[in-house]
Amino acid sequence: DVKVTQSSRYLVKRTGEKVFLECVQDMDHENMFWYRQDPGLGLRLIYFSYDVKMKEKGDIPEGYSVSREKKERFSLILESASTNQTSMYLCASSPPREGVDEQYFGPGTRLTVT
Amino acid sequence: DQQVKQNSPSLSVQEGRISILNCDYTNSMFDYFLWYKKYPAEGPTFLISISSIKDKNEDGRFTVFLNKSAKHLSLHIVPSQPGDSAVYFCAASALTGANNLFFGTGTRLTVIP
Numbered sequence: 225d226v227k228v229t230q231s232s233r234y235l236v237k238r239t240g241e242k243v244f245l246e247c248v249q250d251m252d253h254e255n256m257f258w259y260r261q262d263p264g265l266g267l268r269l270i271y272f273s274y275d276v277k278m279k280e281k282g283d284i285p286e287g288y289s290v291s292r293e294k295k296e297r298f299s300l301i302l303e304s305a306s307t308n309q310t311s312m313y314l315c316a317s318s319p320p321r322e323g324v325d326e327q328y329f330g331p332g333t334r335l336t337v338t
Numbered sequence: 339d340q341q342v343k344q345n346s347p348s349l350s351v352q353e354g355r356i357s358i359l360n361c362d363y364t365n366s367m368f369d370y371f372l373w374y375k376k377y378p379a380e381g382p383t384f385l386i387s388i389s390s391i392k393d394k395n396e397d398g399r400f401t402v403f404l405n406k407s408a409k410h411l412s413l414h415i416v417p418s419q420p421g422d423s424a425v426y427f428c429a430a431s432a433l434t435g436a437n438n439l440f441f442g443t444g445t446r447l448t449v450i451p
Binding site: 233265267 | 340342347372374379381384387429438439440441442443444
């Protein structure tokens with residue numbers, strides 16, 4: 225079974241803090257993704273990576289950065305957290321594109337910025 | 339601009355009856371479609387998918403129908419069970435593009451025992 229784990233289920237941070245969200249997958253997948261989920265907006269792609277040290281901006285990259293130093297690990301960084309970044313953050317991974325785009329998701333991190 | 343739309347935020351169905359969840363898309367380049375199911379405090383899990391070369395795909399109680407001309411797909415669950423109560427997300431991808439999915443806003447299904 226594919227397993228995607230995220231470092232924290234719940235996180236509370238103060239405005240202006242630097243926040244790190246970690247994601248690890250154990251299936252040797254090339255592709256990894258970070259989404260945020262907000263009511264009425266569905267899942268929106270923040271960043272994705274198709275290889276180590278590679279990254280691509282998604283639909284809403286502003287205020288975020290990412291790091292992928294190892295194939296199994298993809299980190300999302302909030303350089304200076306703001307209250308509008310309070311959200312559910314979901315990490316996902318998928319194998320290389322071969323006509324199938326199924327992504328495997330982690331359990332999510334509920335981040336609250338106060 | 340939302341390229342994948344789920345216009346019904348919620349749906350309630352009696353146990354044993356059919357649940358029909360709808361999804362519309364605007365991008366004609368999309369050629370692969372997926373449905374995900376999400377329980378509270380869990381990540382979405384893949385449910386069923388369909389390629390644009392088909393108009394129907396069935397997996398047990400779940401069937402997805404695709405109408406390319408109308409840019410519309412639907413998920414049918416028959417018979418509905420209380421354990422099906424969850425948020426369902428429709429997603430789309432363009433095989434010729436990057437390997438990322440475009441998600442709808444979700445429909446919360448409640449199956450009443």
